[in-house]
Amino acid sequence: MKTVLNMNRRGFLKMAGAVAAIGTAGALSVPRTSEAGEGKIATLIDLTRCNGCTDRATPACVSACKKIKAGRLPEPVDPIPLPFPTRKIEDWSKKKDVSNRLTPYNLIYIQKADVDIGGDKKTVFIPRRCMHCDNPACATLCPFAANHKFENGAVVIDPDVCFGGAKCKTVCPWEIPQRQSGIGVYLKVLPTFMGNGVMVKCDLCSDLLKGGKPPACIEVCPQKAMTIGPRKEIYAKAEALAMKIGGYLYGKRENGGTSTLYVSPVPFDRLDAAIRKGPGEPALGAVKRQMAGTDTMGKAVLAAPAIGIAAGVAGAFALVSKRKDRIKKEG
Amino acid sequence: MSISIDEGKNRIVRHGSLELAEHWALALSGLALLLSGLFELPVAARYKIIAIPGLAWSGDFIASLTIHYAASVVFIVAAFFHLFYHGLLNDRGLIPQKGDLKASIAVIKTFFGRGEEPPFDKYLPEQRLAYFGMAAIFAIIIITGLIKTYKNVYAPDLSYTLVFWSTWLHNIFFVFFILAFVGHIGAIILKPNRPMVRGILTGAVRLDYARHRHPLWLSGADTGTSAPPASAADTAALVETDAVVVEVSLVGESGGSSVSPGGDATGTVETNKEKQR
Numbered sequence: 111m112k113t114v115l116n117m118n119r120r121g122f123l124k125m126a127g128a129v130a131a132i133g134t135a136g137a138l139s140v141p142r143t144s145e146a147g148e149g150k151i152a153t154l155i156d157l158t159r160c161n162g163c164t165d166r167a168t169p170a171c172v173s174a175c176k177k178i179k180a181g182r183l184p185e186p187v188d189p190i191p192l193p194f195p196t197r198k199i200e201d202w203s204k205k206k207d208v209s210n211r212l213t214p215y216n217l218i219y220i221q222k223a224d225v226d227i228g229g230d231k232k233t234v235f236i237p238r239r240c241m242h243c244d245n246p247a248c249a250t251l252c253p254f255a256a257n258h259k260f261e262n263g264a265v266v267i268d269p270d271v272c273f274g275g276a277k278c279k280t281v282c283p284w285e286i287p288q289r290q291s292g293i294g295v296y297l298k299v300l301p302t303f304m305g306n307g308v309m310v311k312c313d314l315c316s317d318l319l320k321g322g323k324p325p326a327c328i329e330v331c332p333q334k335a336m337t338i339g340p341r342k343e344i345y346a347k348a349e350a351l352a353m354k355i356g357g358y359l360y361g362k363r364e365n366g367g368t369s370t371l372y373v374s375p376v377p378f379d380r381l382d383a384a385i386r387k388g389p390g391e392p393a394l395g396a397v398k399r400q401m402a403g404t405d406t407m408g409k410a411v412l413a414a415p416a417i418g419i420a421a422g423v424a425g426a427f428a429l430v431s432k433r434k435d436r437i438k439k440e441g
Numbered sequence: 442m443s444i445s446i447d448e449g450k451n452r453i454v455r456h457g458s459l460e461l462a463e464h465w466a467l468a469l470s471g472l473a474l475l476l477s478g479l480f481e482l483p484v485a486a487r488y489k490i491i492a493i494p495g496l497a498w499s500g501d502f503i504a505s506l507t508i509h510y511a512a513s514v515v516f517i518v519a520a521f522f523h524l525f526y527h528g529l530l531n532d533r534g535l536i537p538q539k540g541d542l543k544a545s546i547a548v549i550k551t552f553f554g555r556g557e558e559p560p561f562d563k564y565l566p567e568q569r570l571a572y573f574g575m576a577a578i579f580a581i582i583i584i585t586g587l588i589k590t591y592k593n594v595y596a597p598d599l600s601y602t603l604v605f606w607s608t609w610l611h612n613i614f615f616v617f618f619i620l621a622f623v624g625h626i627g628a629i630i631l632k633p634n635r636p637m638v639r640g641i642l643t644g645a646v647r648l649d650y651a652r653h654r655h656p657l658w659l660s661g662a663d664t665g666t667s668a669p670p671a672s673a674a675d676t677a678a679l680v681e682t683d684a685v686v687v688e689v690s691l692v693g694e695s696g697g698s699s700v701s702p703g704g705d706a707t708g709t710v711e712t713n714k715e716k717q718r
Contacts, residue, residue, distance in 0.1 A: 250593045255608035259597045275483035407510035408594040414514045418521025426529035
């Protein structure tokens with residue numbers, strides 16, 4: 111109180127202004143080096159090389175992924191609790207061999223696109239899995255922090271924390287995460303009323319990456335169609351390749367940018383029109399980052415403490431000043 | 442702040458317009474935060490809340506996040522304003538005092554017919570404790586919410602440990618927030634507390650109620666032994682003690698014969714209650 115009384119009006123307003131300015135500047139600046147790509151990795155998927163492993167029963171990348179992830183998920187409880195009120199479960203545990211779409215047991219698959227470019231018929235094979243977006247809503251909006259983007263760029267779901275509510279799938283523009291009901295922590299809480307299993311997707315073989323090894327799908331590709339490395343290098347390589355073949359990039363701007371860059375000799379809208387799409391079969395169209403529309407309001411939230419402090423300090427000063435004036439007038 | 446009494450209307454001002462604005466900014470934005478926060482869980486589509494007229498947005502996580510952010514701006518500005526404004530003015534009326542816990546238990550017992558209420562200051566001891574509890578809940582929710590927002594806007598790859606604990610503390614204190622809200626509403630439903638409802642809606646409460654239940658507020662004494670007279674006949678239009686500043690409005694008073702300082706209808710005297718909100 112004494113401090114307030116002893117401070118002159120200009121000093122007080124300066125202080126309030128400074129608090130607001132510092133807070134607002136802090137909220138609006140982007141000081142993180144990781145945003146610039148340092149320490150991050152990315153993957154280049156060269157569609158001129160991928161041949162879909164048509165000579166094999168199952169593409170090499172798909173087999174390697176299945177093999178390394180086998181046994182990762184526990185067997186679901188029997189019977190699987192029916193969620194109220196939908197009574198809908200998703201059980202892929204009896205269909206683990208499915209390899210022509212994404213499932214909780216099949217985290218990568220090959221899409222096939224037959225296109226006709228000016229009379230030139232082409233078949234393009236497209237390995238599909240999580241894009242590991244730069245600002246993934248699936249992770250940032252997870253209400254239990256079960257899904258997180260790590261500094262290296264990998265977006266990973268922790269099966270021990272996930273409740274299987276499928277919010278990540280809803281907010282993913284490609285609806286990549288797939289649900290296995292009857293497993294996970296929700297069984298120990300309120301299995302009928304809350305959650306419905308565990309969401310599963312590619313984790314970029316984070317365990318292998320920690321050990322300095324590439325993801326299984328990349329390592330086994332006989333065509334060397336996939337390359338992983340430092341983000342800046344991969345981006346430069348992808349852009350150079352696209353330039354060289356007069357091709358197209360996908361994943362650089364989609365959903366605000368991703369850690370996966372596809373290079374194709376065929377425009378992606380043509381591929382999107384040619385591929386089969388549906389549950390577990392993601393599209394290849396242009397995708398805007400949905401959360402971009404909330405960023406401005408988010409910045410306002412970050413500036414709110416400074417605004418509140420400035421208003422509080424200014425208001426207290428104004429009241430004290432008014433009281434002092436009154437005392438002066440009253441002699 | 443001086444105490445404003447209107448004898449004619451049997452009214453005493455309990456909250457100024459600024460305090461009412463602070464309370465309702467926090468209360469209404471807090472309710473919007475509770476609702477939009479709830480819809481950040483994947484419940485709206487599952488439980489068909491989206492089918493309720495006016496709640497179609499509840500199944501859209503981006504829409505509910507936008508509402509959550511907008512309400513957060515109001516909530517955080519109001520909370521920080523409250524903290525700094527009243528902190529700098531040294532308003533201590535709602536700060537818990539020694540013995541509040543014991544006194545609160547005694548007061549709660551009186552709600553069940555056991556014992557008699559002691560004379561109160563402007564705020565009841567359990568109100569001071571509840572204020573402290575609410576402030577702690579707000580602080581945790583605001584801090585963790587700011588971390589989560591920073592993560593959403595700038596740093597999705599923020600430390601997982603920080604994100605994990607921020608998220609879970611936000612969720613746990615979200616539940617405490619709901620419980621505190623239910624407790625708050627429950628407290629004002631209790632019959633002895635009902636006269637205070639008018640105070641938070643209009644700013645003023647009944648003067649006879651204040652004299653009967655909050656004599657320490659009116660007397661300015663640190664410890665009270667008995668309440669001032671509750672009947673209108675026993676009270677003059679202007680209540681002035683050496684400890685209290687009262688500003689009396691005689692507008693509308695039936696008797697019209699009361700005396701006020703300086704011969705005016707209203708008057709103000711400095712008191713040691715000035716700091717109490």
